[in-house]
Amino acid sequence: MKKIFLSIMLVAIGQMSMAQVVQENEAAVVYYMPKNELVITLAYDIVEQEPGIFYQYAGRYLGTEDVITEDKTSYVLRGVRSEISTIADMDRAYKVSAAQGIKEQMLTLSADGRLLGYNIGLEDAAEPLPFSGRPTGYCSEDRGAEELMPLLEEQFMASSTAKMAEGAAKLIYRIREARLNLLAGEVEHVPADGEAMKQVLAELDEQEQSLVALFIGKTVVRHASYCVTYTPSESVQNETLCRFSVHSGVVAADDLSGEPLYISLEATKQTLGIAVESNSKSPLLSQLYYNIPGEAKVSVTYKSKEMVSEKYQIAQFGVAIPMAKQWFTVKQAPVIHINPMTGNILSIKN
Numbered sequence: 407m408k409k410i411f412l413s414i415m416l417v418a419i420g421q422m423s424m425a426q427v428v429q430e431n432e433a434a435v436v437y438y439m440p441k442n443e444l445v446i447t448l449a450y451d452i453v454e455q456e457p458g459i460f461y462q463y464a465g466r467y468l469g470t471e472d473v474i475t476e477d478k479t480s481y482v483l484r485g486v487r488s489e490i491s492t493i494a495d496m497d498r499a500y501k502v503s504a505a506q507g508i509k510e511q512m513l514t515l516s517a518d519g520r521l522l523g524y525n526i527g528l529e530d531a532a533e534p535l536p537f538s539g540r541p542t543g544y545c546s547e548d549r550g551a552e553e554l555m556p557l558l559e560e561q562f563m564a565s566s567t568a569k570m571a572e573g574a575a576k577l578i579y580r581i582r583e584a585r586l587n588l589l590a591g592e593v594e595h596v597p598a599d600g601e602a603m604k605q606v607l608a609e610l611d612e613q614e615q616s617l618v619a620l621f622i623g624k625t626v627v628r629h630a631s632y633c634v635t636y637t638p639s640e641s642v643q644n645e646t647l648c649r650f651s652v653h654s655g656v657v658a659a660d661d662l663s664g665e666p667l668y669i670s671l672e673a674t675k676q677t678l679g680i681a682v683e684s685n686s687k688s689p690l691l692s693q694l695y696y697n698i699p700g701e702a703k704v705s706v707t708y709k710s711k712e713m714v715s716e717k718y719q720i721a722q723f724g725v726a727i728p729m730a731k732q733w734f735t736v737k738q739a740p741v742i743h744i745n746p747m748t749g750n751i752l753s754i755k756n
Contacts, residue, residue, distance in 0.1 A: 408447040409519070420663050422565060431510050434501035434502060434601065435501065435502045435503075435510045435513060436499050436500070436501050436519070437500055437501075437502070437515055437519050437520065437521045437672055438462070438494035438495050438496060438498060438500070438518070438519045438521075439494075439495045439500070439521075439695070439697050439721060439722075439726060439749050440492045440493070440495060440520050440521055440697065440721040440723045440746065440747060440748060440749045441492070441494065441495035441498075441518070441637070441721055442490050442491070442492055442496065442638065442718070442719075442720050442721045442747070442748070443490070443491040443493065443635050443637050443638075444488055444490065444491075444633045444635070444636040444637075444669075444704060444718075445488065445489050445490070445491050445633055445634075445635055445636075445637065446463070446486060446487075446488050446582075446633070446635075446647060446667075446669070446706060446714070447486070447487050447488070447489070447631050447632070447633050447638060448483060448485075448486055448631060448632045448633075448648075448650065448656055449483075449484045449485045449486070449487070449629070449630075449631045450481055450483045450484055450527075450629075450630055450631070450632070450636070450650070450655060450656075451481070451482045451484055451627050451628065451629060451630075452477050452479065452480075452627070452628040452629075453479065453480045453481070453482060453625060453626075453627050453755065454477075454478075454625070454626045454627075454628070454656070455478040455479070455480075455623060455625050456474065456477055456623055456625075456626070457473070457475050457476060457477065457623045457626075458473070458476045458619055458620040458621050458622060458623045458624070459472070459567070459620055460567070460571035460574060460620045460621045460690055461473045461474065461475055461534035461572070461621060461623060463572075463575075463620070463621065464566065464621040464622055465596075466571075467571060467572065467574075467575035467621065468575065468578070468618070468621050468622070468729070470560065470569065470621075470622065472622065473621065473622045473623055474622065474623025474624075475623075478683075479653075480652050480653065481650070481652055481653070481654065481655040482649065482652070484629075485579075485713065485716065486667070486706050486708065486713035486714050488706065488714045488716055490705075490718055490722055490747065491745050492520070492721070492746065493518060494516075494518040494519045494520050494684060495656060495721070495722060498722075498726065500521075500695050500726070501694075501696075502693075502694060504676065507740065508524075508693075508694055508734050509534060511563050512524050512525045512739060513698065514526050514527065514528055514531060516746060519692075519754055520746060520749070521695075521696075521744050521749070522743075522744055522746055523741075523742050523743045523744050524694065524739075524740065524741070524742040525739045525740060525741045525742065526742070526743060527742055529653075531743070531744075533747065539625075542609060548723075554656045569635070569685070572616055572640070574621070575618055575621075577617055578614055578617045578618060580587065580669075581610050581613055581614045581617070582614065584610060585607065585610050585611075585614075585663050588603075588606065588607070588610075589607075597718045603681065617659075630655070631670055632655070632656040632658075634647055634648050636669060638671055638680050638702055638704075638720055638722070638723070639672065639722070640671075641672055641673040641674055642669065642671050642673055643668060643670050644669075644670055644707075645668065645670070645671075646659040646666045646667070646668060646669075646670040646708065647668065647669040648659075648664075648666075648667055649662075649663070649664030649666050649667065650664050650665055650667060651664035651665070653665045665704055665708065665709055666708075667708045667713070668706065668707045668708075669704070669705070669708070670704070670707070671702050671703045671704050671705075672702060672703040673700065673701075673723055674700050674701040674702065674723065674726075675700040675723040676698050676699070676700045676723065676724045676725045677725075679690075693728040693729065693731070694728070694734075694748055694752060695726040695727060695728050695729070696726070696727055696729060696730045696749060696751050697721055697724045697725070697726050697749025697750055698724045698725055698727055699719040699720055699721045699723060699724035699727075699748040699749065699750060700719070700720050700722075700723025700724045700752060701716050701717060701718065701720060701723065702716075702717070702718055702720045703716075704709050704716050704717070704718060706718075719747070719748045721747070721748045721749050722746075724748070724749070726749075729742075729751075733754070733756075736756060738756050740754055740756050741754070741755045741756075742754050747753045
């Protein structure tokens with residue numbers, strides 16, 4: 407049965423805090439309670455406006471002055487979502503030694519030292535295993551393909567920009583005339599069926615739009631997302647998570663160029679009256695602990711609009727409880743599955 411183990415650790419008194427202390431020269435397997443992080447993902451559009459190379463001739467050849475005359479990039483927030491990430495809580499470390507009747511080799515730990523179960527294989531651990539701490543920053547961004555200029559050789563060979571613009575305008579009018587003739591049936595080779603007709607018309611429209619963009623400019627919309635990681639520790643009300651600017655996209659919380667996204671969190675912490683954790687430097691009896699998580703209501707608002715409203719179990723708002731010693735003194739070792747996200751017991755079988 408495949409297992410993942412932490413190396414046996416020999417550490418000085420006081421190196422572990424907030425939970426159990428490993429004594430000097432004491433051999434013990436150390437594991438950690440989970441800690442949850444909120445990963446807030448902002449999905450937005452990058453709107454890029456680019457003038458056409460013939461924008462000065464749009465009025466002369468196309469009869470319109472509604473053109474893009476300069477490069478411009480703007481950002482539009484489309485939505486916000488939240489999810490939970492899990493890492494090891496280094497402030498809540500626990501130890502297991504053979505002296506307590508628990509077989510260290512039966513512990514199954516995650517790569518970062520969280521307890522996943524007892525007497526199970528890693529492949530039997532609860533799925534899906536949570537991803538660990540997505541870093542703050544860009545999650546994704548699509549990059550559009552570069553387009554070729556839709557001109558023919560005769561336009562490129564023109565002696566001036568004005569001549570090139572005139573040639574491009576003539577191509578537009580030829581395409582429009584071809585479309586009219588096709589719809590009127592005044593062509594030698596009519597498409598065989600309706601589907602073929604749609605395809606031909608779509609190709610003509612695409613060619614025309616590419617040429618018209620040389621005069622009026624084009625707008626390209628790219629999709630992007632940005633992740634902000636937030637670690638809950640207590641209740642907060644309207645704390646600035648980050649800011650969003652129509653000119654720069656996602657900016658830092660203290661950058662006043664953007665509108666703030668506020669996060670509010672209402673924590674419900676477990677307060678069981680059981681002495682289960684200690685800051686004392688005196689050693690505690692080695693036992694196997696599980697976690698009873700707390701909860702949090704989470705909301706994110708932007709321009710007074712609620713973008714996120716979720717309720718999550720939060721591991722660090724919970725308390726650690728020792729498992730009953732008698733579970734490990736029976737002849738048949740128990741099979742214990744632990745929730746990798748929150749540290750609570752999912753199932754126990756003897």
